[in-house]
Amino acid sequence: xxxxRTQPTSSRTAPLSETTVIGWLHKNLFSTVLNAxxxxxxxxxxxxxxxxxxxxxxxxxxWVAKDRRECFDISIDGACWAGVIQWIDNIFYGxxxxxELWRVNLGGLLLVLWMAxxxxxxxxxxxxxxxxxxxxxxxxxxxxxxxxxKSLFMQVMVTLAMxxxxxxxxxxxxxxxxxxxxxxxxxxxxGKDQAPEATQRNTLLVLLAAALAVGYAxxxxxxxxxxxxxxxxxxxxxLVISGIGIATALPGGIILALGRRSKMPVIRxxxxxxxxxxxxxxxxxxxxxxxxxxxxxxxxxxxxxxxVQVIIAVSLFSACYMAETVRAGLQAIPRGQxxxxxxxxxxxxxxxxxIVMPQALKxxxxxxxxxxxxxxxDTTLVSIIGLFDILGMxxxxxxxVPWRGLHKEPLLFGAVVFFVVCSVMSKYSRHLEVKLSxxxxx
Amino acid sequence: MTSTDTQDTPxxxxxxxxxxxxxQLNKVNKWYGAFHALKDIDLVVHKGERIVVCGPSGSGKSTxxxxxxxxxxxxxxxxxxxxxxxxxxxxxxxxxRREVGMVFQSFNLFPHLTVLENLTLGPIWTRKTPKxxxxxxxxxxxxxxxxxxxxxxxxxxxxxxxxxxxxxxRSLCMNPKIxxxxxxxxxxxxxxxxxxxxxxxxxxxxxxxxxVVSHEMGFAKTVADRVIFMDEGDIVEQxxxxxxxxxxxxxxTKLFLSQILQH
Ligand SMILES: Nc1ncnc2c1ncn2[C@@H]1O[C@H](COP(=O)(O)OP(=O)(O)OP(=O)(O)O)[C@@H](O)[C@H]1O
Ligand SMILES: [Mg+2]
Numbered sequence: 001x002x003x004x005r006t007q008p009t010s011s012r013t014a015p016l017s018e019t020t021v022i023g024w025l026h027k028n029l030f031s032t033v034l035n036a037x038x039x040x041x042x043x044x045x046x047x048x049x050x051x052x053x054x055x056x057x058x059x060x061x062x063w064v065a066k067d068r069r070e071c072f073d074i075s076i077d078g079a080c081w082a083g084v085i086q087w088i089d090n091i092f093y094g095x096x097x098x099x100e101l102w103r104v105n106l107g108g109l110l111l112v113l114w115m116a117x118x119x120x121x122x123x124x125x126x127x128x129x130x131x132x133x134x135x136x137x138x139x140x141x142x143x144x145x146x147x148x149x150k151s152l153f154m155q156v157m158v159t160l161a162m163x164x165x166x167x168x169x170x171x172x173x174x175x176x177x178x179x180x181x182x183x184x185x186x187x188x189x190x191g192k193d194q195a196p197e198a199t200q201r202n203t204l205l206v207l208l209a210a211a212l213a214v215g216y217a218x219x220x221x222x223x224x225x226x227x228x229x230x231x232x233x234x235x236x237x238x239l240v241i242s243g244i245g246i247a248t249a250l251p252g253g254i255i256l257a258l259g260r261r262s263k264m265p266v267i268r269x270x271x272x273x274x275x276x277x278x279x280x281x282x283x284x285x286x287x288x289x290x291x292x293x294x295x296x297x298x299x300x301x302x303x304x305x306x307x308v309q310v311i312i313a314v315s316l317f318s319a320c321y322m323a324e325t326v327r328a329g330l331q332a333i334p335r336g337q338x339x340x341x342x343x344x345x346x347x348x349x350x351x352x353x354x355i356v357m358p359q360a361l362k363x364x365x366x367x368x369x370x371x372x373x374x375x376x377x378d379t380t381l382v383s384i385i386g387l388f389d390i391l392g393m394x395x396x397x398x399x400x401v402p403w404r405g406l407h408k409e410p411l412l413f414g415a416v417v418f419f420v421v422c423s424v425m426s427k428y429s430r431h432l433e434v435k436l437s438x439x440x441x442x
Numbered sequence: 443m444t445s446t447d448t449q450d451t452p453x454x455x456x457x458x459x460x461x462x463x464x465x466q467l468n469k470v471n472k473w474y475g476a477f478h479a480l481k482d483i484d485l486v487v488h489k490g491e492r493i494v495v496c497g498p499s500g501s502g503k504s505t506x507x508x509x510x511x512x513x514x515x516x517x518x519x520x521x522x523x524x525x526x527x528x529x530x531x532x533x534x535x536x537x538x539r540r541e542v543g544m545v546f547q548s549f550n551l552f553p554h555l556t557v558l559e560n561l562t563l564g565p566i567w568t569r570k571t572p573k574x575x576x577x578x579x580x581x582x583x584x585x586x587x588x589x590x591x592x593x594x595x596x597x598x599x600x601x602x603x604x605x606x607x608x609x610x611x612r613s614l615c616m617n618p619k620i621x622x623x624x625x626x627x628x629x630x631x632x633x634x635x636x637x638x639x640x641x642x643x644x645x646x647x648x649x650x651x652x653x654v655v656s657h658e659m660g661f662a663k664t665v666a667d668r669v670i671f672m673d674e675g676d677i678v679e680q681x682x683x684x685x686x687x688x689x690x691x692x693x694x695t696k697l698f699l700s701q702i703l704q705h
Contacts, residue, residue, distance in 0.1 A: 197572065339513050340550035344564030344616055345540045354563060358554050 067402030094233015147224030253322025543613030603634025
């Protein structure tokens, strides 16, 4: 028997439970008696908590007062935000000189400027921009934050960084407006875009040399007052430590992961031992080792400041965790990709850099962001070994004479700051994940 | 081999084989752990020759051709490709890999790159071809495999047959002297098999040296100068296609042919 449908089935509107608010409520919150009871209980708990917080933290709170006593006088059971407000600069910048705060802010702005092109459409060579952020920006920012006399090495790095920042920015503007790269555009302006490749390259080299000369001249005339690292603190210090940790974690982790998969036994065993050693010890132990035991192994008279020791410890620690993330990412790449890379004649580094890593990094992004969030939070451990990072600062509010005993408000404020930063990062990573998996389905 | 001069059967491509030897295998042995995968393989391939390799699953066909470009390492015997002895010397391996293109059953295109980038990556990075030139060549090969309009798509946006044609073009972009195919059509739907085989037949027409692992008997009859039958790591029988299919000698060959001709 043959059944043939002659009319196409017309589509009908969805049942009400799928489209209206009432339908949704009914389906998800009140579908059975038990569900309805649970929903009501939860609503009641939420109501009580939110109302309590509101009364304590907003309605009855004191915003302006000169000390804790005055807070009590105004409102005995409201929050005393006045203390937090008075300490806000300390919480964010530590004891960094108040007249020099612009340097920290400028450093942050420069980072935004440096990295913004990564998110702009039509900008090319984003890998280079990313790499330069990791390898050059820290020197520029480092000098900006620390100041003082520049060693020759610092002079060179600051020059490179300044030229690179200018180049990046110009490149990004040109990219967004025309979709071209900076070198192409320069060559077109000079009418050399049809010239043979060697001429083009030489022209670009001359331009680069000129830019470096200008950059060098500019930086010689630029000196900042010294701000010793012991004055760095607060959120600023937290971001410096975790920022450097994050920036070194990825390259370090990639190298360690490749080492662990190497065919050469010495390299493999050493990488594995290193990774396992750091991963089997808590960060706080690593920090104590770095600050108390590390100097014992150093030659006489060789003194590293505590901040550098901490940064090295955090970087190594995070690199080892990152190495495992990278290794997992590498394992997701099928063998056929390696074989295809071999058959088009790529060597080991070409294969890794052009074929394997770009794909593996995509798989790894959620995990990478996850470890970054973890690192940002873990960094607060440095307050235990006596650095005044944000947590250290939040806790010193209660040691300050006028605000003695003020614990809750500063810590709550810190929690909110961390919550905002971390949830923005994890939202972004989820967004990336969706975007990239859409990309994979292409 | 019973005779070297081909009897021209209808539809058979004229042979382009010369007397110049381009691949030579001498007593090649390969083990995977304790498992003996290739046993004393002797094989001489002439320039321009088209060889189809067939045989039951696990007989060592893939292993054989993967040894030729060192995706697998053999333990005993000599492999000489394009006059170069394949040994541990990385320079030799690189040289041979540049002369030998390979097409896989599962395409193995680079999913994060567009079709055009897939094609130009090799020439730009390993042959140091200028980008514009590489792109021009890539477009030429894409036209040859009949999908120039797909140049800016990503592999995931193409059908299996299109992907495999891109993979062929990618190999051709390296200007190889030899092309190896490992079951290029067995992951494809029937209607796509033909479009890939057509491209391969055209390639054979240009005089490319080809070694093709395939069970496409029609293709073997049209294109091959020689059919090799492998079983349990041995080359059991080799012959020109007409004789191979109509007059198999070895009982294993007869059994195998009767099995694949059943469907
Ligand atoms: N990497 C490996 N490790 C261990 N054994 C292997 C490996 N690769 C192949 N073999 C074994 O070697 C033998 C030959 O494998 P090969 O892939 O060459 O067969 P084939 O003829 O290509 O088969 P098919 O038609 O299924 O592709 C098989 O028995 C297989 O199990
Ligand atoms: Mg096989």
